[in-house]
Structure formats: structure tokens, C-alpha cells
Amino acid sequence: MIKLIASDMDGTLVASDHHISKENAAAIKHAQGKGVEFIISTGRSFEDARGQVEEAGISCNYLVMNGSELRNHQGEVIRKHYLDNSIVSEIVTDLLARDLFVEVYSTGGTFALGTTEACKWAIAAKIHNFYPDNAVADLVLTVEEHFLYKELNRISDVQQVFNQGHEVGKIICFNHDTNLIAGLREEIPLKYTVNATGSFAINLEITNPLADKGNAIKNYALSKGIDLEDVMTIGDSFNDMTMIDAPFGYTVAMGNAIDEIKSVARYITDTNDQHGVGNIINKILK
Structure with missing residues (x-):
């Protein structure tokens, strides 16, 4: 049973029009309503990520800069791995x-x-x-x-x-x-x-060598007492590899993902312009 969903932003949650679709937002809120935690996992900084997420009406925690920071929905730094x-x-x-x-x-x-x-x-x-x-x-x-x-x-x-x-x-x-x-x-x-x-x-x-999306999600899940088999990760590109080629129960490649991501994912969903994030969430939680 899925207890945590971690999604990339660019090329994944965010469509080509630079917005998070209503369909994606609705699926995320539906999952949260069922007790599933949703977290952003992005290469962006917190300041660059929060605008589109909040615009879509989504409230969640953030793993930003490829796992360099964990922030809560208010922007407070909970965990960090900075460069010397x-x-x-x-x-x-x-x-x-x-x-x-x-x-x-x-x-x-x-x-x-x-x-x-x-x-x-x-x-x-x-x-x-x-x-x-x-x-x-x-x-x-x-x-x-x-x-x-x-x-x-x-x-x-x-x-x-x-x-x-x-x-x-x-x-x-x-x-x-x-x-x-x-x-x-x-x-x-x-x-x-x-x-x-x-x-x-x-x-x-x-x-930082300790900062990558896979490790960040793993540590976050364990801190919440969530089994890795109950984690869904969704991504499309090079910096998503550590969270897709990983021991999570539901690893998902976008339809527009690079071949390297598709080849290691357990599931492939629709593209970022076809509400791929929302579609896979609804499918798995059905």
C-alpha cells in the first residue's frame, strides 16, 4: 500500500505550459485525503519550486536541490547537506x-x-x-x-x-x-x-555526495516509519535516476522520460502534458 509519493517537477509534475494541471493537483489531493503523504523531489531551489506548487493548491514538504535540503511546507529547513x-x-x-x-x-x-x-x-x-x-x-x-x-x-x-x-x-x-x-x-x-x-x-x-534524490527520499521515508516498498517515485530525467533505479515499491517513469529512466522503472505513465502524475496515482490507488 502506498504511503509516500515523491515527484519530480520539470518534465514530470509540471507541463510544458509551466503549470501543474488541475488533473495532477486533484489526484495529489485525493491521495493526501486517503492518508498518503506527497512530497516534491526536485533539482530546483525551494524558492523556485514553491510558486507553482502553491498555485496548484498543493500543500506538502519539499526535497530540493536534488536532496541538498528538506524543507517543510512553510519553507523551514529540516535537514541539509551543503557543499563545503x-x-x-x-x-x-x-x-x-x-x-x-x-x-x-x-x-x-x-x-x-x-x-x-x-x-x-x-x-x-x-x-x-x-x-x-x-x-x-x-x-x-x-x-x-x-x-x-x-x-x-x-x-x-x-x-x-x-x-x-x-x-x-x-x-x-x-x-x-x-x-x-x-x-x-x-x-x-x-x-x-x-x-x-x-x-x-x-x-x-x-x-554534496550525500545529496541525491534517492537517498533523500529513502531517509525521509525511514524517518516517517514508512517501508520503502510503500514509496512511489515519479521522474523523467538524469537527476531522477537515483530515485527510479532504487528499492522503492513503485518507481514510475514519465511517458516523456529519457530511455535510461524508462529502462529501470517498474511503471511507465503518460507524459507531463497528459497528466501522467495524476493518472498513475489514480491508477495505483484505485
């Missing part, structure tokens, strides 16, 4: 030396580093990821007018984050060169004691 400042400094220096755009997710918000040109190409790649009909090279020409670029909180040195007393939960890097990103996912964990994954082919996500 020295490791953050080394990795950021390494990535910037390659002329890459870097963001650090910290307890004081998200900060961006890199040259203006690197920032432009990274944001263009991010926009292209959601709107593939627009070529990255074309998007670069107008990206300065896009809200994703305008809202960047750019700093010149990561030491500024530490000087303000903030701690870093995740380092993220975007680039349109997917081969480069794939290579970095292999290289970075060999050079530094960290986890490296991604939510899209265009990004690299770096966290």
Missing part, C-alpha cells in the same frame, strides 16, 4: 576557466557567474530547451530582453556568497554543447568529492 565552501570555490573556478556560465544555489538565493557572452549563450540554451523551434544562435541575439536574463543576480566572485554568510547547496552549469555537459558529468566527480547529474541534456548539477 572550499569545494565550491574550486569547482566554480574550474568551470569559469572553461568560459562557462555558472549558478550557485545558496541559502541567500541564486547567484550567477561568468562572462556576459557565456551568460547569453547559457540562457539562450535554456530557452531553446523549452522552445526548440527557436535556434540557440538566434536566441542569443535577443536574449538580453528575456526575463531569465534580466533576473540574473550576477556577481564577479563566488567569495561574495561566502562573505555574506551563505551556504551553497548546488552548483549548476548550462551550455548548449550537450557533449561538453555529458563529459563534465563524468569528469567532475572524478576530480572532486561530489555528485554530478542533470535535469536536462544541457545542464550539469553538482551537489
Whole structure:
């Protein structure tokens, strides 16, 4: 019997229109009404995740930054696994030396580093990821007018984050060169004691070695006295692997999931634009 449902957001709970559908929200609330706990498990920061969740009328706890933080529905930090400042400094220096755009997710918000040109190409790649009909090279020409670029909180040195007393939960890097990103996912964990994954082919996500979605959900379930066989996990991409290729009773791949996720999941549901999360919840709880 399912007692805990953990769902990813991008490509999973959230549709292409950047909203959580009424169908998904209704299924989650129905499950909660039957005594099943629902928790968000995302690579996003809490600040970036809560808006869409609350907009859908869902009240739940959050595992954010790929398990770097556990927060309750009010945003209070319950558990944390942050990166050491020295490791953050080394990795950021390494990535910037390659002329890459870097963001650090910290307890004081998200900060961006890199040259203006690197920032432009990274944001263009991010926009292209959601709107593939627009070529990255074309998007670069107008990206300065896009809200994703305008809202960047750019700093010149990561030491500024530490000087303000903030701690870093995740380092993220975007680039349109997917081969480069794939290579970095292999290289970075060999050079530094960290986890490296991604939510899209265009990004690299770096966290504390104790922080991954699978471990975070496992520890959360055990803290609640929930057997792992009674846990459902739902995801679609690289950073969901640890919670899909895992000893949970109900591991679910989205219909739009990458093949690597589909190959290890126990169930496959519909796509994120077909209310896949809500459909599998309703099916299993029937």
C-alpha cells in the first residue's frame, strides 16, 4: 500500500505550459485525503519550486536541490547537506576557466557567474530547451530582453556568497554543447568529492555526495516509519535516476522520460502534458 509519493517537477509534475494541471493537483489531493503523504523531489531551489506548487493548491514538504535540503511546507529547513565552501570555490573556478556560465544555489538565493557572452549563450540554451523551434544562435541575439536574463543576480566572485554568510547547496552549469555537459558529468566527480547529474541534456548539477534524490527520499521515508516498498517515485530525467533505479515499491517513469529512466522503472505513465502524475496515482490507488 502506498504511503509516500515523491515527484519530480520539470518534465514530470509540471507541463510544458509551466503549470501543474488541475488533473495532477486533484489526484495529489485525493491521495493526501486517503492518508498518503506527497512530497516534491526536485533539482530546483525551494524558492523556485514553491510558486507553482502553491498555485496548484498543493500543500506538502519539499526535497530540493536534488536532496541538498528538506524543507517543510512553510519553507523551514529540516535537514541539509551543503557543499563545503572550499569545494565550491574550486569547482566554480574550474568551470569559469572553461568560459562557462555558472549558478550557485545558496541559502541567500541564486547567484550567477561568468562572462556576459557565456551568460547569453547559457540562457539562450535554456530557452531553446523549452522552445526548440527557436535556434540557440538566434536566441542569443535577443536574449538580453528575456526575463531569465534580466533576473540574473550576477556577481564577479563566488567569495561574495561566502562573505555574506551563505551556504551553497548546488552548483549548476548550462551550455548548449550537450557533449561538453555529458563529459563534465563524468569528469567532475572524478576530480572532486561530489555528485554530478542533470535535469536536462544541457545542464550539469553538482551537489554534496550525500545529496541525491534517492537517498533523500529513502531517509525521509525511514524517518516517517514508512517501508520503502510503500514509496512511489515519479521522474523523467538524469537527476531522477537515483530515485527510479532504487528499492522503492513503485518507481514510475514519465511517458516523456529519457530511455535510461524508462529502462529501470517498474511503471511507465503518460507524459507531463497528459497528466501522467495524476493518472498513475489514480491508477495505483484505485
